[in-house]
Amino acid sequence: MSKGLQLENVSVSFETTRALEDVTLHLEQGEAVALVGLSGAGKTTLLHTCNAMVAPSAGRVLINGQDLSKLSASALKIARMNIGFIHQDLSLVPNLRVIQNVVSGRLGQRSLIGAARDLLFPADDVTERVYNILTSVGIAEKIYKRTDHLSGGQQQRVAIARALFQEPQFFLADEPISSVDPVRAESTIALLTTLCAERNITLLMSLHNLKLATTFFPRLVALRDGGIAFDKATDTVLPSELEAIFDLTESSPVSEEVSDFEDRLGGRFG
Amino acid sequence: MTLPELYRARPRNLVVRGSLTAMLILIVGVWLSGAFLDPQAFTDQRQENIARFLNELRPYPLQSTTFDASVALTWAHSIMQEKGWDALRITIAISFAAITLTGIFGGLLALPAARNITRSEPFVINRTTRNRITDLIWSTVVGATRLLLIFLRAIPEYVWAFLLLALLGPTAWPAVLALALHNTGIFGKLAAEVIEDLPAGPLRSMTGMGASRLQVAAFTVLPLTLPRLLLFFFYRWETCVREATVLGMLGIVSLGFWIQDARARNFYDEMFFLILLGALIVLLGEVISTWARWYVRRAS
Amino acid sequence: MAGLAEATASSGKRRWILIAIAASGIWASVSLNLDPALLVPGEGGLAVLSEFFSYALSPATTYQSIVPEGTTPLAVQALLAAWHTVQFAAAAMGLSLIGGITLGFLSSYSLMIETRRGITRVIGGAVYSVARLTITLMRSIHELLWAVLFLAAFGISQLGAVIALALPCVGILAKIFSELIDETPRHAAHAAEAAGASPIQIYCFVLAPQALPNILAYSFYRFECALRSSAVLGFFGYPTLGFYIAASFENLYYGEVWVYLYTLFLLVAAVDLWSGAIRKRLALTR
Numbered sequence: 001m002s003k004g005l006q007l008e009n010v011s012v013s014f015e016t017t018r019a020l021e022d023v024t025l026h027l028e029q030g031e032a033v034a035l036v037g038l039s040g041a042g043k044t045t046l047l048h049t050c051n052a053m054v055a056p057s058a059g060r061v062l063i064n065g066q067d068l069s070k071l072s073a074s075a076l077k078i079a080r081m082n083i084g085f086i087h088q089d090l091s092l093v094p095n096l097r098v099i100q101n102v103v104s105g106r107l108g109q110r111s112l113i114g115a116a117r118d119l120l121f122p123a124d125d126v127t128e129r130v131y132n133i134l135t136s137v138g139i140a141e142k143i144y145k146r147t148d149h150l151s152g153g154q155q156q157r158v159a160i161a162r163a164l165f166q167e168p169q170f171f172l173a174d175e176p177i178s179s180v181d182p183v184r185a186e187s188t189i190a191l192l193t194t195l196c197a198e199r200n201i202t203l204l205m206s207l208h209n210l211k212l213a214t215t216f217f218p219r220l221v222a223l224r225d226g227g228i229a230f231d232k233a234t235d236t237v238l239p240s241e242l243e244a245i246f247d248l249t250e251s252s253p254v255s256e257e258v259s260d261f262e263d264r265l266g267g268r269f270g
Numbered sequence: 271m272t273l274p275e276l277y278r279a280r281p282r283n284l285v286v287r288g289s290l291t292a293m294l295i296l297i298v299g300v301w302l303s304g305a306f307l308d309p310q311a312f313t314d315q316r317q318e319n320i321a322r323f324l325n326e327l328r329p330y331p332l333q334s335t336t337f338d339a340s341v342a343l344t345w346a347h348s349i350m351q352e353k354g355w356d357a358l359r360i361t362i363a364i365s366f367a368a369i370t371l372t373g374i375f376g377g378l379l380a381l382p383a384a385r386n387i388t389r390s391e392p393f394v395i396n397r398t399t400r401n402r403i404t405d406l407i408w409s410t411v412v413g414a415t416r417l418l419l420i421f422l423r424a425i426p427e428y429v430w431a432f433l434l435l436a437l438l439g440p441t442a443w444p445a446v447l448a449l450a451l452h453n454t455g456i457f458g459k460l461a462a463e464v465i466e467d468l469p470a471g472p473l474r475s476m477t478g479m480g481a482s483r484l485q486v487a488a489f490t491v492l493p494l495t496l497p498r499l500l501l502f503f504f505y506r507w508e509t510c511v512r513e514a515t516v517l518g519m520l521g522i523v524s525l526g527f528w529i530q531d532a533r534a535r536n537f538y539d540e541m542f543f544l545i546l547l548g549a550l551i552v553l554l555g556e557v558i559s560t561w562a563r564w565y566v567r568r569a570s
Numbered sequence: 571m572a573g574l575a576e577a578t579a580s581s582g583k584r585r586w587i588l589i590a591i592a593a594s595g596i597w598a599s600v601s602l603n604l605d606p607a608l609l610v611p612g613e614g615g616l617a618v619l620s621e622f623f624s625y626a627l628s629p630a631t632t633y634q635s636i637v638p639e640g641t642t643p644l645a646v647q648a649l650l651a652a653w654h655t656v657q658f659a660a661a662a663m664g665l666s667l668i669g670g671i672t673l674g675f676l677s678s679y680s681l682m683i684e685t686r687r688g689i690t691r692v693i694g695g696a697v698y699s700v701a702r703l704t705i706t707l708m709r710s711i712h713e714l715l716w717a718v719l720f721l722a723a724f725g726i727s728q729l730g731a732v733i734a735l736a737l738p739c740v741g742i743l744a745k746i747f748s749e750l751i752d753e754t755p756r757h758a759a760h761a762a763e764a765a766g767a768s769p770i771q772i773y774c775f776v777l778a779p780q781a782l783p784n785i786l787a788y789s790f791y792r793f794e795c796a797l798r799s800s801a802v803l804g805f806f807g808y809p810t811l812g813f814y815i816a817a818s819f820e821n822l823y824y825g826e827v828w829v830y831l832y833t834l835f836l837l838v839a840a841v842d843l844w845s846g847a848i849r850k851r852l853a854l855t856r
Contacts, residue, residue: 051764053760053763077768078766080766081765081766083765084765085761085764085765087757087760089757090757091757091758091760091761093776093779093780095779095780095783096779097280100779104775104776106765107762107765107766107767107771107772107775108765108767108771109766110771112770112774115775116775119775128273131273141271141276143273144276144279144281145280145281162761166765283851285848285851286786286848286851289790289844289848290786293660293663293790293793296656296660297660297663297664297667300657300660300661300664301664305661305728306657306661306728306732307729316724319723319724320723320724359601360601360602362598363597363598364598364602365598366594366595366598367595367598367599367604369591369595370591370592370594370595370598373591420839420842421835423838423842424798424835424837424842425834425835426798426799426801428714428802428812429801429802429812429815429834432805432815432816432819433622433827436618436819437611437615437622438608438611438615439608439611439615441603441604443608443609446602446604496584500587503591512712513712515712515715516712516714516715526715529715529718530718533718533721541718541719542719545718545719548710548711548712548715549707549710549711550710553706556710562587565583566584566587569583569587
């Protein structure tokens, strides 16, 4: 059984539009990969196929060698617990305290009563774990604050802490810095890559910002019109290749529909 | 700070917590006091009574025979002919008349209840003159109007109708006015809040052109607030229909009158039929009101 | 130009609404024979009217008739009636909250249908329809009509009165609760789903907490309504404020009527202000 994350000839289509076409990608355990491309290129769709929130219309997605589409509902639940997902918008419950949002990361591992206990009267060791995780993301003193009283950057760290609390093997991050100012953006990416390296977590992150992608990630995967344009070690990527990815004039007209769809995937559900 | 210190310093909303605790204690206390736990509720005698009562809810021509739709329909038809249709007409008419008056009274009272209009030199940012006495007069107007609105809505429709019926005599007026007075209290408050939330810009520019308060109200406030006021208007109409059915129990010949009448004569089948008719018309009101609010939202 | 055309069309639609309202108002006043002349009472009526309102400024301080030694003083009697009014309302509110939350769960689209798959979706849909029907029936029958039904079934019973008050309230609370939860933004729910949470966990620990401030605020508003309905129950013989208003009025003791009216006013106004303050504090900051 091979460790890591594998996509084999994955295609995804929604009604008439194709969001992903014949994508093959392999991530080793502990690897950090940045996913770059224009909006509508299929980044969000790709990330969502990795935790089976979107089912591929062709091809397979393998997590640690297990085909996600062949899993039973309960096995899929276990597989998902193993994947931390950081969403474009933060997907936090605004009127709960920080600690309550963080413990909600492991809802999947808890019974109904256990979850209620975690939320209302967390055991001391749970509180301590949350505190330690919040320390590692640098906002320990906010543990009992209401989440919507925090700044955008601090809320982003809560979302990261929540994903870490799952103790996952994989981290999927969809534009985690889109609601953060540029200075904070850099420190957030630095934090995420360091945390994942320390814990040997496989990290796949979509990014608009090319400079951050090339600075913090040893490997870049570029998407264009739903297919992989290149997949290389960062220091071997040529400037002309990057330019080609972001050349708007040649992008196909369907990408607008795909980007609409991805906006909805990204969490802006009514 | 250590973890326990952080815990002790966590922000808490004492007013909300205090209120919730007080409410919980009140509810649990009232139930534990036993005033509402009726030991007689489940005696054999009671159960027999209830069983007989349930049997009497069936239309009387069917009480001793098997169900026959045509008999039931004839029975229902004769009730509708005799009183049902007329009661429905009166109930709906009362709700219409009441809500129209509510719109007029509430709209008029909302202006003196809105702080941004009822003040000296409305909409001006830097006030040049300050006169304590005129300021005091204006704020008294606001205070008095608001007090009146609270009083109007604190007294239930049913109580208003009871008092007015004795004072004005047996016409439809007591029911209409009772509904209008209570709803004016609610509608006026909501409308005043909408007016206070208006952006100051358009109002200010009108005043800058030399328009008087009433001109601003007619040409700026009314068009700006109309869509939201219409939404409230239809919400209130829904409750007017609901209340208009029961006000009849005081002696105005809406649906409630015939329900009370059937109860007094122990015609429980007819009473039950009319109650269901009341439920139907309330539901119909809800559907129409939902549709009207959708239409208003779409139009604005 | 398109903007202008649209604006004209929309104000045209609104004009039709206003015309419809005016027409229905006119129809109603003709149909009910609402002649303003009927509002002007005869000589006797005028005397009663002016006597009644003259007491508004000078409500009675003691009973207006001779009462036997040891009768509860008027002020205490008014407070007692107010307390009974609160008791009925609070007892009904307790039942309504339990019923409203339970039925709110069962009539929630997001819990019963949206998040379910396969056979549980069919079962969920069936439960959802039955729950919707039940709460619709509950709230479309007015509390006083429920009271009349129960009076006919049980005779005068405190418990019957409380249930009559509670039933429509359950229907309304369940409807509002399920709508508030269904309208809650879904990003957090999707994140929890992606982390492996079950539908019921998502509902209880993600959607419900988000809707909770609005639910609490609405419940306090409903308490205010329950208080008014509880006062009206007095007209059916229960010892709430309505009973004393009716009794004093029928004996023509207008001074006492105003005492009870003002008590009711203060009670409802106090709860009005209280629930307003809570609603302001519960408002989400974003």
